[in-house]
Amino acid sequence: MTHSLRRTSLLALLVLGGAGAQTYSGPKVQLTFLHGFTGADRPVMERLIAQFNSAHPNIQVRAQAQPWGTTWQQLPSLVASGRAPDVVVINEDQITQFIARGAVSPLTDAELKAAAINKARFYGPLFKTADYEGKSYGVPISSVAYVMFYNKDLMNKMGITKVPTTRAEFLKAAQQCTADKSGKKAGQAGFDKANLDTWGVSLYNNWVGSRMAYAAILQNGGSLVDKNLNANFNTPQAVEAVQFLVDLVQKHGVARPNSTEEAELAAFSQGKVCFFPSGQWYTDRFEQQKMNFGVAFVPRVGSQKDAAWGGSSHLTLPKQRAGYDANKRRAALEFINWMTLPAQNLTWTEAGSLPTMPAVASNPKFAGRPIAGIFPKLGSIYATSGFPWSGQVLGPFDNAWANAYSGKQSVKAALDAGVSESNKQIQQARKSFQ
Known part of the structure; x- marks a missing residue:
C-alpha cells in the first residue's frame, strides 16, 4: 500500500469514528474482561487492551483469557454467585442460550446511543446474531465465514x-x-x-x-x-x-x-x-x-x-448482582464501543477475523487479497443463532x-x-x- 493510500485509509477511519471520542467521564473504575482468544489472536487482543487503557486513564481493563469451553461451564455459576466479569465474549453458537437463561443483560437503545454504539455501522445479520426477542445483547467483535x-x-x-x-x-x-x-x-x-x-x-x-x-x-x-x-x-x-x-x-x-x-x-x-x-x-x-x-x-x-x-464473537455485559456500580456498566459500554470501532476492527482482522462492517471491508489494505473476493456479500452471512x-x-x-x-x-x-x-x-x- 502506498503512503497516500495509507493516509487516505487512516483519514477515512477517523471520520467514521476510528479514533473514538470518549463518552465515559465518571470516576476511575477497573473492569474485568473474560475472553477465549487464546491462540495467535491473543497478542492482538492484548495489544488492543493496552491501547485502550493508555487512552482511557479513568478505565482500566484487566483481561483473562481462557478456553471457550471453560467459560461456558463457569459463566452460569459466576452470574448466580454475583461474581460475573464486567464484560465477557460469547460466541454465536452459545449466546442465545445464555440470553435465554438470564445470564446476559440487554443493551438498551438509550445505552447504545449514550455509548455511541451505532448498530448501522455493522453488517445487519451479524449484529442481529446477538438479538433475542426484540432486544440486543451484544456487539460483534469478530467474524468468520x-x-x-x-x-x-x-x-x-x-x-x-x-x-x-x-x-x-x-x-x-x-x-x-x-x-x-x-x-x-x-x-x-x-x-x-x-x-x-x-x-x-x-x-x-x-x-x-x-x-x-x-x-x-x-x-x-x-x-x-x-x-x-x-x-x-x-x-x-x-x-x-x-x-x-x-x-x-x-x-x-x-x-x-x-x-x-x-x-x-x-x-x-x-x-x-x-x-x-x-x-x-x-x-x-x-x-x-x-x-x-x-x-x-x-x-x-x-x-x-x-x-x-458465519461464526462470530460478541462483547456482552453479564447480569450482575444487585447494587452493581452503574459507573462500571457505563465504562464497560465505553470499552465495547472502542473495541468495535473501525480502527480496532481493522487491527483485529490481523488475527484472522473478517471485517464486521463495510467501513473496514472497503479499506485499501485488502486490495488484491484473495479474501476480499467475498467482501461485497459480507452482509449475506448468517449465524446459526436465535434459538437457545x-x-x-x-x-x-x-x-x-x-x-x-x-x-x-x-x-x-x-x-x-x-x-x-x-x-x-x-x-x-x-x-x-x-
Missing part, C-alpha cells in the same frame, strides 16, 4: 474462465473440472465416477461440510427452526436444496463420496479439485503454500437469496447431512429423522429454560 476457495490453475487447465455464482454455472463448472483416470469428463459416456483423477467440488461429512447444506437451505428460503423455535429443516425448500448437493456426489459424480475435510483439504492443495467450500480460516494456509487460488462467496444454489454460514437449543438442533442436523451425503438414507428420510430427533431433544431442553 464459510466461503468457496477455488484453484485458479486447475480451472485454467479445464477451460473455466468464470467463477460460478449460480446453480447452473456451478454444476457446469464442476462437470468441466471432473475427469476420471481415463480422461473422460463428467457427463460423458463411459465416465467412471468411482475412479476420479480431478473433480469439481469438495463436499465432506463433518459439521463444516453441513454448513454448505445450511447455506443452500437458507438460499432456498428455508431455515433450521420455525417461528416457535422447533426444528424445521425438512421443509420442501430444505429437501430440494440438500438434494442438489447430494446429487453432485451420487448423480453427477463431481464430488467424492463420503470424503473427509482433511482428505479434501489435501486434494485441493495438490491441485486435484477446483472448488473447496470451507471455513475462511484456511486462507492463511493456502497463502503460505503459495497456491494460485481465489476466494468467492458460496454460489447461490438456492432460488431466493445469497446466504452463507443450538446443540439440540445442530447435532441432529449435522448427522442428517452426513447420512444423506453418504447415501445411508435418502435426503428426505435423513432430514425427517434429523428433525424428529432434534424436536425430541428440544422438548427436553425447554424444561431447563422454564
Whole structure:
C-alpha cells in the first residue's frame, strides 16, 4: 500500500469514528474482561487492551483469557454467585442460550446511543446474531465465514474462465473440472465416477461440510427452526436444496463420496479439485503454500437469496448482582464501543477475523487479497443463532447431512429423522429454560 493510500485509509477511519471520542467521564473504575482468544489472536487482543487503557486513564481493563469451553461451564455459576466479569465474549453458537437463561443483560437503545454504539455501522445479520426477542445483547467483535476457495490453475487447465455464482454455472463448472483416470469428463459416456483423477467440488461429512447444506437451505428460503423455535429443516425448500448437493456426489459424480475435510483439504492443495467450500480460516494456509487460488462467496444454489454460514464473537455485559456500580456498566459500554470501532476492527482482522462492517471491508489494505473476493456479500452471512437449543438442533442436523451425503438414507428420510430427533431433544431442553 502506498503512503497516500495509507493516509487516505487512516483519514477515512477517523471520520467514521476510528479514533473514538470518549463518552465515559465518571470516576476511575477497573473492569474485568473474560475472553477465549487464546491462540495467535491473543497478542492482538492484548495489544488492543493496552491501547485502550493508555487512552482511557479513568478505565482500566484487566483481561483473562481462557478456553471457550471453560467459560461456558463457569459463566452460569459466576452470574448466580454475583461474581460475573464486567464484560465477557460469547460466541454465536452459545449466546442465545445464555440470553435465554438470564445470564446476559440487554443493551438498551438509550445505552447504545449514550455509548455511541451505532448498530448501522455493522453488517445487519451479524449484529442481529446477538438479538433475542426484540432486544440486543451484544456487539460483534469478530467474524468468520464459510466461503468457496477455488484453484485458479486447475480451472485454467479445464477451460473455466468464470467463477460460478449460480446453480447452473456451478454444476457446469464442476462437470468441466471432473475427469476420471481415463480422461473422460463428467457427463460423458463411459465416465467412471468411482475412479476420479480431478473433480469439481469438495463436499465432506463433518459439521463444516453441513454448513454448505445450511447455506443452500437458507438460499432456498428455508431455515433450521420455525417461528416457535422447533426444528424445521425438512421443509420442501430444505429437501430440494440438500438434494442438489447430494446429487453432485451420487448423480453427477463431481464430488467424492463420503470424503473427509482433511482428505479434501489435501486434494485441493495438490491441485486435484477446483472448488473447496470451507471455513475462511484456511486462507492463511493456502497463502503460505503459495497456491494460485481465489476466494468467492458460496454460489447461490438456492432460488431466493445469497446466504452463507458465519461464526462470530460478541462483547456482552453479564447480569450482575444487585447494587452493581452503574459507573462500571457505563465504562464497560465505553470499552465495547472502542473495541468495535473501525480502527480496532481493522487491527483485529490481523488475527484472522473478517471485517464486521463495510467501513473496514472497503479499506485499501485488502486490495488484491484473495479474501476480499467475498467482501461485497459480507452482509449475506448468517449465524446459526436465535434459538437457545443450538446443540439440540445442530447435532441432529449435522448427522442428517452426513447420512444423506453418504447415501445411508435418502435426503428426505435423513432430514425427517434429523428433525424428529432434534424436536425430541428440544422438548427436553425447554424444561431447563422454564
